[in-house]
Amino acid sequence: MAVHRDLFDETHEDFRSSFRAFVQAEIVPNHEKWEAAGRVDKSMFLAAGAQGFLGMAVPEEYGGLGVDDFRYNVIISEELQRANVIGSGMCITLHNDIVLPYLLSATNEEQRARWLPGFVTGEIMGAISMTEPGAGSDLASVRTTAIRDGDHYVVNGSKTFVTNGLNCDLVIVAAKTDPEERHRGLSLIVVEDATPGFSRGRHLRKIGLKSQDTAELFFDEARVPADNLLGEPGTGFATLMANLAQERMALSVSAITGARAVLDWTIDYCREREAFGQRLSSFQNTKFELAEMLTATEVAQVYVDYLVRRHLAGDLDAEDAAKAKWWTTDLQQDVVNRCLQLHGGYGFMEEYPVARAFLDARVQTIYAGTNEIMKEIIGRSIDAPDKRARR
Template identity: 60%
Template sequence: MRRTIFEEEHEMFRETARAFTEREIVPNHEKWEADGKVDKAMFRKAGDVGLLATAVDERYGGGGVLDFRYNAILNEEIMSAGVAGSGMCMTLHNDVCLPYFINLCDESQAERWMPGLCSGDLMSAIAMTEPGIGSDLASMSTTAIRKGGGYVVNGSKTFITNGINSDLVIVAAKTDPSEKHRGMSLVVLEDGMEGFERGRNLDKLGLKSQDTAELFFDDVFVPEENLLGGEGNGFTSLVRNLPQERLSIAVTGVAHAQAAFDWTVDYVGERQAFGQSIASFQNTRFELAEMKTELDIAWVFVDRQIEALNEGELTATDAAEAKWWVTEMQLKLITRCLQLFGGYGFMSEYPISKAYADARVQTIYGGTTEIMKEIIGREITGTR
């Protein structure tokens, strides 16, 4: 089914994203998978060619266009190339972290951070999750207590994407521990601050080249100038940005599933069994027919949500629907594709094997499938 949301300038951007991915990421992906992180020089090169911060004002070096279609295109090209882990540093930076800086920075903060965020000299991360609390952010124990001309931060975070490589980390912390949601604020920690330590680079099932770390804060002094969005407004800011984050996950989900499907179509056409191609068996054709239909449905759904986001109409419930449905479809579809590869699908040298491992986290991070259904169910029933 033909997609209709893109215009000529988007397709030109796609050519740039595809060429960059093939040139700078694909040849290095296996090494970075073994290293557990990408070379930050790649991130800076992405800034050089305009793949970072398309939504940031041009005066800071950004693209000056608030249009999520550019974000979607970059994510699609990364997934199509089978390098999900190595490209995730850009997805997290563009889709999840930058909206906080764009929406919450005052003029002084923007002048300090935006040029580096656009050029790739500053890689960003956001630290919300803590050990033992999962999605219950109101129960976080990390604190940022006012002292002198700033805040003293104590606590820890876990499962932080870009946790090793990041230069700026947006940290959700309690500035008023006596409150739950209303006591939460966002502070920006900078690499090298005394007392700010990075733990081990976590060993994961998939997305091996995406550095994911534990972070520790021991009496870290953060100047008041690094408070983002005002004291006590942290939870509101997080909630406002979650729809785009969840849509981003849905985009990567359908693009990843599409890539797996395309690899499978090629494989079953070439692979022989019992004297004929696997594609000639009725079961294979039925499997492919079902998967193609599911993909077409997902693309239409996601494309409409991209339009809604650009129009300022994407709701938390809408995004939750896309996040859970697409990622669950992604897992099931990639599993079916791996089955059609037979024993070769279990071999790490085949991209379908990596896709299977990389996809597993999609129903977990950004809010689990169960949390997404709870959000939707509460909206339907009017309960809280």
């Protein structure tokens, strides 16, 4: 497409070539099998670690590359979307984009030495659990508790919709260390695999992203070492808010890349497919549909790249991340739906990539805070004096 991007340099493009080759060798041939199984083989994750695609931002003293450059995360997301295997690759993006920042920003030296090397090699796959059966976007309403008992916290409660829930080796759990408080009672504690009292529930079956394992987690008097607490008790809500901006930025990258990939496939299809003796792309309605979608995706790409630069400069705030998240994921829904329509009956067949993209994309407006919540975040900032001054 025509939009000019100067976001990446030669080193980034070399990384892209390497990761693209990894996707073609390790993920694409197995994607169908993993979709049917509902989870990926962890050997792929270990291979990603061996080739340097996990924990790039981890400092060198813990085995990482020490490259704190979100553009590498962007490239991974883009290549997974373009190959239409985002479900099988989400274990990588969740690990790098969402879980790792907590272990870089909220850990002490002992915790970093204990967990980060495994995060780089793939021997430790991470997950984060916030959502509960009775508490979604309202984190202050979390009911899972972690009560201090000597050298341990005793964790009780349940979580649902946990990405990497089956395959993970450790999970960051949002829990109340002070159940009498709302925001100030929330803490983050790391629960490791094989912790007594920690169990995995149902393997949740989804309409899309089928190869990405999603599960329920249960904590029944689970005794977790006090040394596994991230930061100080009661700081969990602030830590979550500080890291959610990157999570939403990552989803925006995935959404705009997914939209543009589907549009590319559809343009090719319309150039090749004929109806009434002429190519679909020659009909005025098709031209107008493609023109609208092409314009919208290129404008959104420029905005997303602008916010990536802001993030690299440490200047991405929650409101801007919320704007990008809701706009790009809504746009993705619109583009995928319209592209499916242009495919006609073939768009309803799973063997066509647009059909799978349609199913995989649907959750984008829901997770990391629904788009309605994103608009609430933006709306609250409109009359804030500091925001008015910045505009």
